[in-house]
Amino acid sequence: MDRQTDNILSNNKFNMKILKYIFSRDHKIIAKQFLITAMFMGFIGLFISVLFRLQLAYPNRPFYIFKLFFNKFANDGYLDPSFYLSLVTIHGTIMIFFVLTGGLSGTFSNLLIPLQIGARDMASPFLNMLSYWLFLLSSLTMLYSFFVITGPASAGWTIYPPLSALPKAINGSGTGQTVWLISMSIFIISSLIGNINYITTIMNMRTQGLTMYRLPIIIWALLLTAILGLLSFPVLMAAVILLILDRGFGTSFYLSDIFLAGEYLHYDGGSPILFQHLFWFLGHPEVYIVILPALGISSEILSINCRKPLFGYHTMIYSLIAIAGLSFFVWAHHMFISGINPLIGSVFTITTLIIAVPSAIKVFNYIATIWRGNIKFTTPMLFTIGLISFFITGGLTGIYLGNAILDINLNDTYFVVAHFHIVMGSAAIFGMFAGIYHWYPKLFQKMMNEKLGHIHFWITYISIYLIFFPMHFMGINGMPRRYYDFNAFGMFNIFINMNKFITIISIISGFAQLIFLYNFTYSMFKGKDSSKNPWKANTLEWTTPIEHIHGNWENDLPVVYRWPYEYSNPKYQDDYMPQNISDKH
Amino acid sequence: MNDIHLNKINHQNWKLMMWLFLISDIFTFCGFINVFFALRLNSKTIWPNGDIVFTYVPLIGYNIPLAFVTIMTFILIMSSISMYASTYEYKKSKKINSLIWLFFTILIGIMFIFCQSLEWIHLSNKGYWFGKIPIGHNVNYSNIFFAITGFHGIHVLIGIMINIFIFIKIYLEKRMHSYNFLNNAGLYWHFVDLIWVFIFTFIYLI
Ligand code: HEM
Ligand SMILES: [Cu+2]
Numbered sequence: 001m002d003r004q005t006d007n008i009l010s011n012n013k014f015n016m017k018i019l020k021y022i023f024s025r026d027h028k029i030i031a032k033q034f035l036i037t038a039m040f041m042g043f044i045g046l047f048i049s050v051l052f053r054l055q056l057a058y059p060n061r062p063f064y065i066f067k068l069f070f071n072k073f074a075n076d077g078y079l080d081p082s083f084y085l086s087l088v089t090i091h092g093t094i095m096i097f098f099v100l101t102g103g104l105s106g107t108f109s110n111l112l113i114p115l116q117i118g119a120r121d122m123a124s125p126f127l128n129m130l131s132y133w134l135f136l137l138s139s140l141t142m143l144y145s146f147f148v149i150t151g152p153a154s155a156g157w158t159i160y161p162p163l164s165a166l167p168k169a170i171n172g173s174g175t176g177q178t179v180w181l182i183s184m185s186i187f188i189i190s191s192l193i194g195n196i197n198y199i200t201t202i203m204n205m206r207t208q209g210l211t212m213y214r215l216p217i218i219i220w221a222l223l224l225t226a227i228l229g230l231l232s233f234p235v236l237m238a239a240v241i242l243l244i245l246d247r248g249f250g251t252s253f254y255l256s257d258i259f260l261a262g263e264y265l266h267y268d269g270g271s272p273i274l275f276q277h278l279f280w281f282l283g284h285p286e287v288y289i290v291i292l293p294a295l296g297i298s299s300e301i302l303s304i305n306c307r308k309p310l311f312g313y314h315t316m317i318y319s320l321i322a323i324a325g326l327s328f329f330v331w332a333h334h335m336f337i338s339g340i341n342p343l344i345g346s347v348f349t350i351t352t353l354i355i356a357v358p359s360a361i362k363v364f365n366y367i368a369t370i371w372r373g374n375i376k377f378t379t380p381m382l383f384t385i386g387l388i389s390f391f392i393t394g395g396l397t398g399i400y401l402g403n404a405i406l407d408i409n410l411n412d413t414y415f416v417v418a419h420f421h422i423v424m425g426s427a428a429i430f431g432m433f434a435g436i437y438h439w440y441p442k443l444f445q446k447m448m449n450e451k452l453g454h455i456h457f458w459i460t461y462i463s464i465y466l467i468f469f470p471m472h473f474m475g476i477n478g479m480p481r482r483y484y485d486f487n488a489f490g491m492f493n494i495f496i497n498m499n500k501f502i503t504i505i506s507i508i509s510g511f512a513q514l515i516f517l518y519n520f521t522y523s524m525f526k527g528k529d530s531s532k533n534p535w536k537a538n539t540l541e542w543t544t545p546i547e548h549i550h551g552n553w554e555n556d557l558p559v560v561y562r563w564p565y566e567y568s569n570p571k572y573q574d575d576y577m578p579q580n581i582s583d584k585h
Numbered sequence: 586m587n588d589i590h591l592n593k594i595n596h597q598n599w600k601l602m603m604w605l606f607l608i609s610d611i612f613t614f615c616g617f618i619n620v621f622f623a624l625r626l627n628s629k630t631i632w633p634n635g636d637i638v639f640t641y642v643p644l645i646g647y648n649i650p651l652a653f654v655t656i657m658t659f660i661l662i663m664s665s666i667s668m669y670a671s672t673y674e675y676k677k678s679k680k681i682n683s684l685i686w687l688f689f690t691i692l693i694g695i696m697f698i699f700c701q702s703l704e705w706i707h708l709s710n711k712g713y714w715f716g717k718i719p720i721g722h723n724v725n726y727s728n729i730f731f732a733i734t735g736f737h738g739i740h741v742l743i744g745i746m747i748n749i750f751i752f753i754k755i756y757l758e759k760r761m762h763s764y765n766f767l768n769n770a771g772l773y774w775h776f777v778d779l780i781w782v783f784i785f786t787f788i789y790l791i
């Protein structure tokens with residue numbers, strides 16, 4: 001054993017238990033840190049959404065809870081209109097960046113990459129730790145914006161100028177927006193460090209026998225996610241730097257002849273559309289950064305719980321690659337009504353519709369995997385089925401939105417809200433839940449409670465459809481997104497009761513997440529002990545000892561002899577055949 | 586043990602990480618360059634011409650178009666060569682030679698930053714700055730100019746600091762085991778130079 005391995009195995013600088021947890025460089029502990037931070041942020045995001053749903057359902061009624069939490073922004077319990085925008089902005093930012101980007105790929109890349117490729121740790125455990133610390137720092141910075149006098153940023157998660165570029169535009173454009181930009185810069189650095197590490201680990205540290213075409217799909221998905229992040233976040237960085245210059249240094253990259261409160265501002269020659277191009281060059285790959293890990297997780301869980309080889313393993317990889325590649329060429333479908341050249345609109349319509357093809361192939365493969373499988377309805381399996389259901393429903397509306405002609409009417413309405421909440425929000429969150437339930441035994445050596453898991457699934461699944469499905473109809477009827485009070489418009493009166501209904505369901509589904517939280521924490525201490533390979537799975541992470549050790553495997557690293565989906569092969573006695581067992585034995 | 590070669594892998598890891606970082610950084614610069622072209626092609630007022638803006642040559646005179654920046658480009662490329670020489674000598678275990686070349690690289694880097702500061706000061710005296718430009722011209726010209734050259738300048742500064750760090754490291758070390766570190770620092774330095782060539786072409790020349 002050489003020095004390096006020695007170091008990893010006996011990295012006992014911080015022997016005290018707490019310190020060991022906090023300053024750990026062990027990828028399994030960093031995975032837990034990512035997960036817990038993301039869950040914390042997720043609950044805040046969820047809570048915010050329930051609050052602004054309250055406002056939408058009962059616009060003219062004061063609520064004590066507003067006063068309790070945001071005293072200065074809720075006079076006598078009436079929510080401040082510009083603060084409503086802040087809530088929407090922070091909700092979106094937290095959910096998309098902190099839960100579904102940092103949390104989802106951060107947790108599962110850290111947990112699964114070394115364990116499934118048979119490595120002792122990440123390529124650079126130190127950078128890995130740094131990546132988590134920066135992530136935590138940026139999360140806290142983002143939350144700090146609630147304590148700023150003028151309130152958090154309020155230009156939406158897309159921070160379009162001029163609202164984000166003129167510090168005096170509205171309350172949230174001031175310090176809150178600055179804090180947002182600082183937090184996001186830290187986040188970008190954290191994700192850059194993380195992604196570099198993930199890619200390097202996958203490329204260089206696979207164990208003997210583990211070729212690229214023997215990798216579990218989830219590793220492919222995490223690899224492509226990391227590549228997408230590596231190439232798209234820097235462009236947001238450039239956009240953010242220029243935005244900071246616009247805000248503080250009098251430049252006018254995104255601004256031209258503009259009046260603020262009757263006063264003429266001396267900006268000249270810039271264009272807000274420029275920002276939109278830069279932003280969506282990140283923004284569209286970003287939605288795939290969010291969904292690819294979830295799709296990867298579901299591939300694993302489907303195959304394991306159907307006790308069948310994954311259908312179309314290679315096609316699955318190629319369609320992942322195609323999605324990742326194409327996602328760089330569709331960004332302007334978010335900008336059909338921004339005043340871009342209609343010709344560009346048509347080009348992007350075509351590329352957008354093309355990207356639906358590999359997505360459809362994946363769905364087809366999922367269904368073919370389920371087809372005539374010996375399905376085990378475990379909690380992770382249920383969440384995976386839910387994911388597929390959402391991916392289909394939301395993907396279909398994506399094709400509507402991809403057509404410039406339809407999108408001109410639907411853009412910025414609740415139709416878009418429904419589309420992306422179903423296809424991105426819910427599908428990816430379900431992927432995350434599935435992953436947590438499935439790999440909980442690996443994380444905490446205990447099993448989660450199945451019964452509570454089922455209850456959690458059914459309430460969440462049904463309420464998501466009840467919440468977001470009606471929104472399609474609201475959108476088709478022209479209801480715009482990010483509005484504070486719909487009762488002010490006579491034409492939307494027909495939706496008053498619908499809005500109340502949605503709010504009530506969202507409160508119920510919010511409470512259902514407490515079941516999950518309870519299950520999560522309770523099982524950590526009192527859950528049933530897990531066996532070494534509780535799901536009878538083939539991948540390498542289930543060959544490590546139950547108790548975590550530094551370096552993952554006690555003696556030699558495992559050697560891989562086969563692909564990861566050898567289920568129900570009549571050649572073998574068991575209905576599964578782990579990757580590290582050779583035929584000769 | 587079948588993971589005996591971990592140490593070798595470790596070197597490859599750092600090299601790959603460096604490359605990945607550089608690829609990512611290319612995208613940041615591409616973002617800026619794209620903004621440059623978008624602003625320039627959509628300009629409704631006069632977009633100043635490089636020949637007219639950059640005529641200043643310190644010590645000599647005032648009206649040789651692009652002479653100063655050509656000199657700057659030239660010395661930066663020279664520093665790439667000296668960086669290469671330093672790595673080359675180090676590989677052949679000639680520590681002193683390697684240190685001398687590295688010293689030149691650092692010196693040239695500092696010179697470049699010095700020249701750039703001179704140019705910035707001069708331009709700001711002529712009325713170019715963030716949000717400022719001589720009347721009648723498109724203000725985004727100076728905006729994007731300072732943004733891109735400033736961002737590049739920060740990269741050069743970081744490069745100089747890395748080089749100084751590694752200089753000290755090599756100077757103090759007893760066994761020569763910094764080759765990979767030096768090599769990665771070299772990669773970064775060549776990258777910064779290469780980016781400058783593009784900036785020179787896009788912003789000054791055309
Ligand atoms: C079949 C594939 C898909 C197509 C054709 C499609 C198309 C579109 C289009 C055209 C828009 C712009 C609508 C508008 O603003 O007017 C949009 C918005 C959006 N899509 Fe998709 N989409 C697809 C899949 C996805 C996936 C897989 C995700 C995420 C995992 C996603 C997440 C989003 C988000 C977050 C937005 C809203 C962005 C915003 O304005 O805030 N979409 N989609
Ligand atoms: Cu998109």
